[in-house]
Amino acid sequence: MQPSAETVEVAASKLMEWYARHKRQFPWRVGMRDDWRVLVTAFLLRKTRAETVAKHYDKVLAALSSPEKVLELGVEGVEEVLKPLGLHRVRARQLYGLAKALAEGRGGRLPGVGPYTEALVRCLSRGELVPAVDVNVQRVVARLFGVGDRRRVGELASQLVKAAGTCELNLAVMDLAALVCRARKPRCGECPLAAYCAHARTQRS
Ligand code: SF4
Structure with missing residues (x-):
């Protein structure tokens, strides 16, 4: 199912709010350009x-x-x-x-x-609004929007980046994947996206 533009925007905004408070600090995240x-x-x-x-x-x-x-x-x-x-x-x-x-x-x-590394260069070095989809980002976006197809995940990740207006959205998804939306036992109770997440909905019903 295609999420509405509003859902994508709210999800991007919630994610960036969460990222501002919880982002992981790594030396390569300073001066990446x-x-x-x-x-x-x-x-x-x-x-x-x-x-x-x-x-x-x-x-x-x-x-x-x-x-x-x-x-x-x-x-x-x-x-x-x-x-x-x-x-x-x-x-x-x-x-x-x-x-x-x-x-x-x-x-x-x-x-x-x-393609993933190329997307990282375009995003982190050149500031282009492109998604960088690795296996972890794939997992989060697939769960969030209830889609499995890789191409579709890429399109939705792209919509999220554009809605956020910053390619840092990619880093936010990576951090969410590492800290909250883990491969096994995602911590949906702590997730800023739980109210909009297709996977979390199926767990509740
Ligand atoms: S609500 Fe759960 S499954 Fe959905 S994105 Fe958050 S952690 Fe992942």
Whole structure:
């Protein structure tokens, strides 16, 4: 079912109110307006807990501050930098490949950069009002609006971002997914969206 524009607007507004009070503080959320920084952060956060990345973030970013710096270090040097985070061999090769493509000014899709990471760059670095839908955002939006189809979830996530008027809505949904709308046992009693949520409604009836 298509939610009304008013429902989408109210949900976006409730979510942003909640986010203002509960947002998680991570070092990468300060001064994100830089494509490279967003890309490296997205690479680091793949398959690694945010809390673990946060512990090493400043040091890693200082060492890998630009594509040129990565090329200068070489794959082995990048591996050394990434060791504390694990998966360093794979990640070093990925980052090196990405740095090389950027330095060569290659067009088209960058290596290792899928639609989600691309959306993060457009949103967090360039401020475009686009949704960034990973598995967690997918879960929240699917539950909220009672839809399962990935394309439909993307459309509704896009409507939420536009209704909020800020791409920070993406971060709000990510935080809600981590803190409240968890994969198992969502905490609907603490959720700012409970009054509008299709999933919560089915639990009540
Ligand atoms: S009400 Fe429950 S299911 Fe719905 S978005 Fe909130 S936590 Fe998730």
